[in-house]
Amino acid sequence: MNNTLLAIDFGSSNVKAVIAKPDIEYNIGILGIGTQKSQGINKGIITNIEDAANSIRDAVLMAKKNTQENIDNTIVSISGNHTKSIRSSGSVNVPNGLITETEINQVMQMALYNATIVPEYEVIHVIPIHFKVDDTVDVDNPLNMNGSRLEASVFIVTAKRTSLTNIKSALNISGIDNCIFVLDGYSTAMALLDNQQKKFGATVVNLGDSTTEFVCFKGNALIFNGFIPVGSSHITNDLSEMLHTPPAAAEKLKIDYGSLIKDYSPKNDLGVTKVKIPRIGDEHTTSEVALESIQTIIHARVEEILVLIRNNLKKSGLLDNIGSGIVITGGMSNLDGLKSLAQAVFDGIPVSISSPKNIKNGFMSLDEPDMSSIVGILHLMLGKSRGFELDSNKKLVKPIKVDPRISKSAHIDINATNDDTPQRHEEKTVKPSQTNLSNLELNGGNKQAILTPLDEDKKKKGVGKFWTKISEWF
Ligand SMILES: Nc1ncnc2c1ncn2[C@@H]1O[C@H](COP(=O)(O)OP(=O)(O)OP(=O)(O)O)[C@@H](O)[C@H]1O
Numbered sequence: 001m002n003n004t005l006l007a008i009d010f011g012s013s014n015v016k017a018v019i020a021k022p023d024i025e026y027n028i029g030i031l032g033i034g035t036q037k038s039q040g041i042n043k044g045i046i047t048n049i050e051d052a053a054n055s056i057r058d059a060v061l062m063a064k065k066n067t068q069e070n071i072d073n074t075i076v077s078i079s080g081n082h083t084k085s086i087r088s089s090g091s092v093n094v095p096n097g098l099i100t101e102t103e104i105n106q107v108m109q110m111a112l113y114n115a116t117i118v119p120e121y122e123v124i125h126v127i128p129i130h131f132k133v134d135d136t137v138d139v140d141n142p143l144n145m146n147g148s149r150l151e152a153s154v155f156i157v158t159a160k161r162t163s164l165t166n167i168k169s170a171l172n173i174s175g176i177d178n179c180i181f182v183l184d185g186y187s188t189a190m191a192l193l194d195n196q197q198k199k200f201g202a203t204v205v206n207l208g209d210s211t212t213e214f215v216c217f218k219g220n221a222l223i224f225n226g227f228i229p230v231g232s233s234h235i236t237n238d239l240s241e242m243l244h245t246p247p248a249a250a251e252k253l254k255i256d257y258g259s260l261i262k263d264y265s266p267k268n269d270l271g272v273t274k275v276k277i278p279r280i281g282d283e284h285t286t287s288e289v290a291l292e293s294i295q296t297i298i299h300a301r302v303e304e305i306l307v308l309i310r311n312n313l314k315k316s317g318l319l320d321n322i323g324s325g326i327v328i329t330g331g332m333s334n335l336d337g338l339k340s341l342a343q344a345v346f347d348g349i350p351v352s353i354s355s356p357k358n359i360k361n362g363f364m365s366l367d368e369p370d371m372s373s374i375v376g377i378l379h380l381m382l383g384k385s386r387g388f389e390l391d392s393n394k395k396l397v398k399p400i401k402v403d404p405r406i407s408k409s410a411h412i413d414i415n416a417t418n419d420d421t422p423q424r425h426e427e428k429t430v431k432p433s434q435t436n437l438s439n440l441e442l443n444g445g446n447k448q449a450i451l452t453p454l455d456e457d458k459k460k461k462g463v464g465k466f467w468t469k470i471s472e473w474f
């Protein structure tokens with residue numbers, strides 16, 4: 001893997017593109033960033049190739065504005081919606097008794113060869129779960145070890161060929177010929193988990209616009225990936241449908257007043273109980289809606305997403321063995337009170353809301369939760385803690401060898417100039433934005449308070465309807 005890379009996160013709400021290359025000390029240097037509203041993609045699937053290509057082209061052009069560097073590799077994250085994962089293993093003899101990159105490549109290729117890949121699927125990742133040298137188990141990195149036999153147990157992620165072909169077509173139209181694919185949940189985890197979390201185990205959940213991606217790590221290896229075709233846009237749709245208000249107004253309601261913990265009841269301390277919203281089809285007419293009702297709608301949908309994740313993890317036998325806890329990120333993790341609700345749903349499992357640590361650059365801050373996936377691509381491809389794996393071209397990705405003569409500091413403290421420890425957020429209160437509320441109006445002041453969660457009754461009312469809806473997807 002060489003020099004300058006273009007990373008693309010083609011999300012349902014935004015396309016993010018970053019051009020980066022390692023500096024002389026092997027730190028990630030950002031050369032350009034572009035973000036554009038997405039079109040032509042929903043739930044991780046291309047719905048309109050031309051629109052998708054235009055969104056990608058615009059984001060990439062924006063990222064290229066400030067750099068003349070040629071792109072050596074393009075990396076695109078893909079949704080778990082396309083994927084099936086399997087485990088496999090392989091073993092090879094070590095003819096000279098010393099394990100080199102050749103044997104590591106051979107054993108990974110052998111593990112891939114031994115796997116049964118469904119015909120319509122293509123390989124995206126072959127990630128080692130552990131290596132074994134002769135009788136020594138759980139070798140993290142077998143390079144330069146002595147032995148006569150090398151074994152590898154691997155986690156293989158495959159993705160549906162037709163879905164990949166559609167993404168490739170959109171990329172081609174936007175001017176990108178070759179690319180490597182990475183699983184969104186995997187790259188997201190790379191931005192957020194430290195080595196200890198990977199070792200003890202953790203589940204990373206990326207709550208996006210129309211997708212929820214989640215992956216589990218254990219003993220330093222990816223062992224599970226899951227996907228639910230629901231995200232924050234479903235909250236917007238629920239508000240729009242149930243309150244008969246246009247989607248743009250519903251989105252604004254969600255961002256400005258969405259809270260799972262504020263007390264919006266008539267006797268609250270906030271002085272806010274209702275807002276005026278435009279009516280769908282007749283935007284000059286407004287109607288009043290209680291913030292309590294908005295909260296109930298949002299609560300029901302978010303609780304349902306969290307319960308689906310919990311059930312999915314339970315079904316996979318991972319819920320009782322999650323290790324250090326659940327790390328939540330993605331644009332929807334900005335929702336006020338999410339941590340409290342997640343703690344209630346995951347009952348006793350530690351939950352944190354997390355964003356990537358910023359990588360310093362002259363363009364924009366990358367430490368927002370919706371930047372986790374793209375920052376993770378940079379760590380996965382250029383990070384100093386990158387390990388062995390086969391990429392989607394079935395080529396061996398190798399750890400970066402940091403030459404101590406070039407970078408003494410990099411060898412002593414790999415985070416010396418680019419501290420990549422992710423940030424944990426404590427529960428925060430959301431401030432209604434001061435920006436143009438168009439037709440929405442508050443009927444009171446805006447003091448904030450952290451108060452009690454919704455009562456059981458309210459939860460049940462909303463959930464019933466959503467369970468019926470969700471059962472249609474599975
Ligand atoms: N405070 C908030 N409360 C709820 N949702 C929010 C909040 N802030 C942002 N969002 C939502 O986050 C979503 C964007 O997040 P993100 O960029 O992670 O999604 P995406 O990557 O474009 O989509 P996906 O990963 O689902 O394809 C939007 O739907 C936006 O409304």
Ligand SMILES: [Mg+2]
Nearest residue numbers: 011012208373
């Ligand atoms: Mg996303």
